[in-house]
Amino acid sequence: MKIKTMMKIYFLIAGLMILNIGCNRTDSNVTGVSVNENVSVIPDEVITDTTSVPVHITKAFFIDNIMDYEKSEEWDYKGNLPAIVDFYATWCPPCKVSNPILEELAEEYSGQIKVYKVDVDLEQELASVFGIQSIPSFLFIPVEGQPVMSQGIARTVEETKAMFESQISEILKVSATRL
Secondary structure: OOHHHHHHHHHHHHHHHHHHHHHOOOOOEEOOEEOOOOOEOOOHHHOOOOOOOOEEOOHHHHHHHOOOOOOOOOOOOOOOOOEEEEEEOOOOHHHHHHHHHHHHHHHHOOOOOEEEEEEOOOOHHHHHHOOOOOOOEEEEEOOOOOOEEEEOOOOOHHHHHHHHHHHHHHOOOOOOOOO
């Protein structure tokens, strides 16, 4: 084998190993952001339009309150507020970075949007329905129109928050109410 080909293979394998190590880290402090696992598990009947925390949802909740993909392949949103569905895993470092940002945005946009979280390890069918192969992935659901899927986060916390705010404004057609 030529040396150039061997070098390419070596760097490809090294890159994949680094990527695998990064995605399987379990430390609690990623890029200086402390992990906040305050995902609320709220009974379905208690979730309101003013719920200001991200809410962990199940397949059953999704079918009853967001879209019944078992009965129809055509998108028909059941909600009355735009929503973000965060497909995440507890072991995923980028997910740990996006979690506190989504908590902050859920509070900032309280009464204007809903933020839901789907643990892909627990809700594998739901993740499969949306073809989730990379996490974090975010489904932005406007009240009218088609949802838009976004994957990954930006390089910094500030850039990630700005990215979310831009998507909330452009896709969900909602602007922040600053107090």
